[in-house]
Amino acid sequence: MAFGSGVISNMDRLRPETRSRVGIGVVGPHDLVEQIVMVGADLPAAADWRLVGAPHAGEHETYEKFSRIADSIDVVLFTGPLQHDLARQAGELPVPATHVPMSGAGLYAALLRGVLTQGIDPARVSIDSLPAADVDEAYGEIGVGTAGVHLSEYDEPESVRGFIGFHEQLYRQGATTAALTTIRSVAKALTTAGVPALRMMPTTHTLRLALNTAALLGTGSRLEEAQIAIVVVELATSARPGYSGPGNYWQQELKLKLHQALLADARLMGATVAPRDENSYVVTATLGALGQATDGLRAAPFMDRIRSDTGVEVEVGIGLGSTARDADANAMVAVEKARNAGAAAAYLVGVDGAVLSLPVRRRRRAEVEPAVTTKAAQLLERLIQGLDDGPDAMVVDAEIVADVLAIAPRSARRVLQSLAEEGLAWPVPPVKGAQAGRPRQPYRLVRA
Structure with a gap:
């Protein structure tokens, strides 16, 4: 499936820019991104939004994948809280962000699949990520006790590091018959280690709600900006x-x-x-x-x-x-x-x-004049030397900086942020382009 592509209808061409479709970026594992895009395409409101998929091969790519589409979207929908938190830790989120919530709704399907295909005992499993209240509610509805159910809740990205050991130890001890996880990489690692693993996926209803939430955030942001x-x-x-x-x-x-x-x-x-x-x-x-x-x-x-x-x-x-x-x-x-x-x-x-x-915030030119030998000032001079002449050349964005300094876009954004903190660059808004989505964040360089 090709993500982010689609046919532009005559109606789309006739709509004024302020009413063009809201760009929703979807970032996460490939299978979930594909599922969300397919669900979104079938919703009645699909004509009002444009889905841009950015699947990653591993959680470490989350921010990089998001950065590649950030300039073409109005809001980003992460496939789970892990991806959302990883992106926030890695850098700036220039657009409103939300994520598909974790709940016990996906637990039912995973348990049923495990019983039918692997013969697991739902009363003796290990579960990660889900809140304890959701697990108790789900098991109460199916009439199964939770005395033999072990849970490790999600609490920031650092907690995910312990999920594999948590599941594997319980299984080796004979305390569980299978592991249920929401994390694709955890399920893959457990399967490789010989631990029966079932991946809990959000239900279609949950995805619909998440898409509607993202669309509202994107629309609200557009109205505010306009x-x-x-x-x-x-x-x-x-x-x-x-x-x-x-x-x-x-x-x-x-x-x-x-x-x-x-x-x-x-x-x-x-x-x-x-x-x-x-x-x-x-x-x-x-x-x-x-x-x-x-x-x-x-x-x-x-x-x-x-x-x-x-x-x-x-x-x-x-x-x-x-x-x-x-x-x-x-x-x-x-x-x-x-x-x-x-x-x-x-x-x-x-x-x-x-x-x-x-x-009033005074510019910091006078403060940085004595510090022309600092790393930031040296970096600024290196950047200026790689630019063309003329006043407009002093207005740059992350893409230009990445090209001049031969670094990744993510690193270029951090360079610009550090220069701004030192008073060597001034963030300014660009003129909004003809295409939908948010424009790039430009900076005017200030000579020390």
């Missing part, structure tokens, strides 16, 4: 000229510098900039783009660059809304709050009227 954000940037009262007019060349030069400073940041987030009046500008973007440019709405946009490039203070108010009119109204409330705070922070007013203060 929410309109309007930013009003106005000169602080102390920075405004004493009089306005065509003869005030200082004022015209200041407006030009302010406009240029805004454009430098707005262009990278796919935003538009327009003058509002003599002393202010309005920037229109999406919440998703603004969130990436402000470290998840934890830092004020534009203020640090404007201070650095023009030497003046500005007041920044951000308004969110489902329509431009609502966002603009909220932005005016927010800029008034910024004005009353003396341009010490930017203020954001959300759709529900909630107010958030975003502090």
Whole structure:
């Protein structure tokens, strides 16, 4: 089966980008990924999503397989909590993530299969991964006691290392007749060691619920990212000229510098900039783009660059809304709050009227200047030397870094994250591409 492929209908071509199908990545063992893709294709909602399979040969490949499809999906569905936890431990998850839950539903089929094909005694087995409450409930429903049933619950990826020894020891001691596991690699290892092993698989009902959950997460993320954000940037009262007019060349030069400073940041987030009046500008973007440019709405946009490039203070108010009119109204409330705070922070007013203060975070150029011999600075220079000339060449993503430094994409992401932590790279949102899925995370390199 070819994963992630499909015929694009005329209806798909006619849909606007905001209503294109939600991309759901499926990451896990090959057999489970294939089963999920097949189940998803038969659901009524299948026309609203696009499944992208990323099967792995072993759990150690989980994050690598996810990274390969992360740029083309809106949400990722891991086949189990193990894969989900391994991916989170390995690196950044740039899209919402969920996993197929483990429950006692798959235990019934495994026990029945074992009784019919291997003659096991369901009252004398070892089980891993499942919660004790689910095992007790399942055995209670079939009327079998659990005195001879041994359980090792899942608790973070480290607990999986002990599953093989847990099952094998009990079987060698004659305490059990078979091992039941949710982990493909554990079942394979036990079979090789001569221990009867049955793999518990999630039921079709469980997979349907997991797919619907993933689709909701992906849709919610898209709606949030598409929410309109309007930013009003106005000169602080102390920075405004004493009089306005065509003869005030200082004022015209200041407006030009302010406009240029805004454009430098707005262009990278796919935003538009327009003058509002003599002393202010309005920037229109999406919440998703603004969130990436402000470290998840934890830092004020534009203020640090404007201070650095023009030497003046500005007041920044951000308004969110489902329509431009609502966002603009909220932005005016927010800029008034910024004005009353003396341009010490930017203020954001959300759709529900909630107010958030975003502090100014100064760039760390001055802090890293004495440390040009550090590993991070040396790595930055090596990276810059491998790039083309021109200002746009300083904006890179993991794919470019991996190519220049001849490293894996996963390592490239860590390089960019470390450079950002040292103030040598600034994460900026890209302009969303024409294809569905999330764009790559670019960074603007900053020379030490």
